[in-house]
Amino acid sequence: MEFPSKLIENAVAELSKLPGIGRKTALRLALHLLKAESDSTASLAEALAKMRFEITYCHTCHNIADTEECSICANKLRDHAMVCVVSDIRDVIAIENTSQYQGVYHVLGGVISPIEGIGPSDLQIDSLLKRIPESEIKEVILAISPTMEGDTTAFYLTRKLREFPDVHISTIARGIPVGGELEYADEITLGRSIVERQRQAR
Amino acid sequence: MEFPSKLIENAVAELSKLPGIGRKTALRLALHLLKAESDSTASLAEALAKMRFEITYCHTCHNIADTEECSICANKLRDHAMVCVVSDIRDVIAIENTSQYQGVYHVLGGVISPIEGIGPSDLQIDSLLKRIPESEIKEVILAISPTMEGDTTAFYLTRKLREFPDVHISTIARGIPVGGELEYADEITLGRSIVERQRQAR
Ligand SMILES: [Zn+2]
Ligand SMILES: [Zn+2]
Numbered sequence: 001m002e003f004p005s006k007l008i009e010n011a012v013a014e015l016s017k018l019p020g021i022g023r024k025t026a027l028r029l030a031l032h033l034l035k036a037e038s039d040s041t042a043s044l045a046e047a048l049a050k051m052r053f054e055i056t057y058c059h060t061c062h063n064i065a066d067t068e069e070c071s072i073c074a075n076k077l078r079d080h081a082m083v084c085v086v087s088d089i090r091d092v093i094a095i096e097n098t099s100q101y102q103g104v105y106h107v108l109g110g111v112i113s114p115i116e117g118i119g120p121s122d123l124q125i126d127s128l129l130k131r132i133p134e135s136e137i138k139e140v141i142l143a144i145s146p147t148m149e150g151d152t153t154a155f156y157l158t159r160k161l162r163e164f165p166d167v168h169i170s171t172i173a174r175g176i177p178v179g180g181e182l183e184y185a186d187e188i189t190l191g192r193s194i195v196e197r198q199r200q201a202r
Numbered sequence: 203m204e205f206p207s208k209l210i211e212n213a214v215a216e217l218s219k220l221p222g223i224g225r226k227t228a229l230r231l232a233l234h235l236l237k238a239e240s241d242s243t244a245s246l247a248e249a250l251a252k253m254r255f256e257i258t259y260c261h262t263c264h265n266i267a268d269t270e271e272c273s274i275c276a277n278k279l280r281d282h283a284m285v286c287v288v289s290d291i292r293d294v295i296a297i298e299n300t301s302q303y304q305g306v307y308h309v310l311g312g313v314i315s316p317i318e319g320i321g322p323s324d325l326q327i328d329s330l331l332k333r334i335p336e337s338e339i340k341e342v343i344l345a346i347s348p349t350m351e352g353d354t355t356a357f358y359l360t361r362k363l364r365e366f367p368d369v370h371i372s373t374i375a376r377g378i379p380v381g382g383e384l385e386y387a388d389e390i391t392l393g394r395s396i397v398e399r400q401r402q403a404r
Contacts, residue, residue, distance in 0.1 A: 004265045004272040004294060011253040014246040019234050025222070031292055032221050033254055034266065041254035044216040045247040051213040052235055052243035063206045064236065070206040090233055092206060 008034070060131065062107040062124045064089050072096075072104055079103045081138040085128065085157065087111045087150065091143060103141070106131065111149040112156060120156060128157075132164050139168040146174055210236070262333065264309040264326045266291055274298075274306055281305045283340040287330065287359065289313045289352065293345060305343070308333065313351040314358060322358060330359075334366050341370040348376055 003009035008030055015026035033041045057063070058070035061083075065071070072078060072092075082103030086092055092105050108123040131137070140161055144150040154171060161169050175193035176185050185193070205211040210232055217228035235243045259265070260272035263285075267273070274280060274294075284305030288294055294307050310325040333339070342363055346352040356373060363371050377395035378387050387395070 003298070004260070004274050004291075005253075005257060005268050006273075007249075007253040007257050007268055008266055010249045014249040017242065017246070018231050020227070020230070027292070027295060028222070029220050030250075030253065033250060034257065034291075038254050040219065041250055044219070045251040047209075047212045047216040048232075048235060048243055049247040051207075051209040051232060052240050055207060055209050055236065058206070064210055066207045066209055071208075072206050089206075089236075090229070093229060096205070 061105045062109060062127070063092055063105055077102075081136050082141065083128075083131075083135075083137050083139070084141045084143050086143050087145065087153070095143065103139075108144075108153070111144065111147075111153040113149045123153075125157065125160065129160060129163070132161075132167060137167060139170065142169065142171045144171075263307045264311060264329070265294055265307055279304075283338050284343065285330075285333075285337075285339050285341070286343045286345050288345050289347065289355070297345065305341075310346075310355070313346065313349075313355040315351045315354075325355075327359065327362065331362060331365070334363075334369060339369060341372065344371065344373045346373075 003012075008027075011030045011033075012023060012026045015021055015029055016023050018026075021029070033044070054066070055064055056067070058065040058073055059068050060073045061070060063070045063072065079102045083106050084095065084101060084103055085106045085108060086095070087108050087110055089107055092107060095101050095105075106124065106128050108125065108128075110118055110123055112118060112120060112123070128140075132140070140157075142154045142157060144154045158169055161167060174189065174196065176189065205214075210229075213232045213235075214225060214228045217223055217231055218225050220228075223231070235246070256268070257266055258269070260267040260275055261270050262275045263272060265272045265274065281304045285308050286297065286303060286305055287308045287310060288297070289310050289312055291309055294309060297303050297307075308326065308330050310327065310330075312320050312325055314320060314322060314325070330342075334342070342359075344356045344359060346356045360371055363369060376391065376398065378391065
């Protein structure tokens with residue numbers, strides 16, 4: 001296959017390095033940019049480069065940030081007594097998306113995984129244990145995916161957090177997804193959702 | 203929803219302006235770039251900007267090009283006696299992808315569409331009619347989509363090309379897609395494929 005232009009060939013090659021973007025999609029995107037105003041390509045290229053080169057990590061919660069403190073930690077309207085521990089930045093964004101949480105976060109940067117050689121010291125665990133006594137934190141919510149590695153990490157954190165008897169520890173509820181049908185739930189989820197049933201207020 | 207960083211918020215906003223890229227996908231792409239080496243974002247941003255600002259159009263065939271002549275027109279190994287007329291650059295790339303065509307192209311830049319106010323003078327038709335006597339072209343292949351507008355355009359071109367009695371005119375074959383099942387073909391395609399049946403060599 002001959003591309004009529006090296007410039008478009010390069011753009012397609014770069015775009016198709018992105019996850020989930022095949023060569024066909026990359027070509028469609030490149031041709032879209034060629035047809036649109038040149039301003040739109042300029043602002044896309046600039047936004048990507050600025051994001052990559054200017055982004056930093058919050059000194060408090062290790063979330064992505066524009067300055068030393070992320071906008072969530074800097075927000076005085078949020079509940080700084082409640083910290084939600086997640087493994088990854090995308091979990092922060094997913095939880096923010098629900099608009100159901102008003103506390104702050106702590107991003108571990110992964111989960112404990114002996115197979116991948118990731119131990120507790122590779123994660124932002126020490127900084128969490130240091131952060132608690134220095135802050136007004138009253139509750140730590142463990143919002144870590146219920147996978148084997150996630151459960152190991154949550155177990156390790158729970159043990160470490162016993163150091164702080166005044167701090168409540170909770171985990172996000174597990175169970176049947178809202179709108180999900182019981183018969184299609186996997187057995188483990190269904191089993192857990194019965195064992196950890198929630199009592200209705202009456 | 204609160205983004206922890208304006209930088210990522212902007213990148214997501216720009217990415218989700220691309221066709222077929224929703225906010226979720228845009229976020230996934232942005233987080234991927236943040237995790238990868240910063241070089242990869244730099245080369246993506248540069249490739250897009252270079253493509254958009256440096257690309258030009260071939261003076262001969264109106265295909266996208268890096269210089270005044272596209273790499274297909276410049277390629278002496280290709281058959282310059284055969285010109286394939288297409289409506290759009292993406293058709294060139296689709297045909298190149300098949301590796302079945304060794305001639306050159308002529309990109310019209312659209313099809314005749316009275317509804318959208320596109321007439322023959324808005325397309326690269328005059329330049330095709332000027333190109334033929336100045337070149338060694340012996341065959342014009344009309345590779346225009348068999349839609350109503352495409353057929354109108356092909357009909358118009360066929361009439362105009364009668365000016366050149368020594369030039370053969372052909373259209374790409376229409377029929378059942380290779381691997382397609384007869385019973386699922388639409389009636390018009392199936393009807394045409396019978397009327398325009400191809401005689402087997404014996
Ligand atoms: Zn923060
Ligand atoms: Zn050309």
